[in-house]
Amino acid sequence: MHAESSPHTTTTTERGSFALARCSCGWSGPARRSRERARTDASEHLGTTTSADTPQH
Ligand SMILES: [Zn+2]
Incomplete structure (x- = not known):
């Protein structure tokens, strides 16, 4: 099953009044x-x- 080219599947989780991405x-x-x-x-x-063109620091 390789529907997506990226192994990264992000979700957002809520913890109390905070939210964080996983x-x-x-x-x-x-x-x-x-x-x-x-x-x-x-x-x-x-x-x-994908974009390693302009590192923003
Ligand atoms: Zn990832």
Whole structure:
């Protein structure tokens, strides 16, 4: 079953008033106060797998 090319499946989990993103690869984002932030973390995690062009530090 290889429907998706990426092994990364992200989900958002809510813990109390916080939300954090988790991935099937074992990665988990920091606890955020908003679910949208957690989703942004998830999309950024997915983005880092392909775009290594401009490292933002
Ligand atoms: Zn991942």
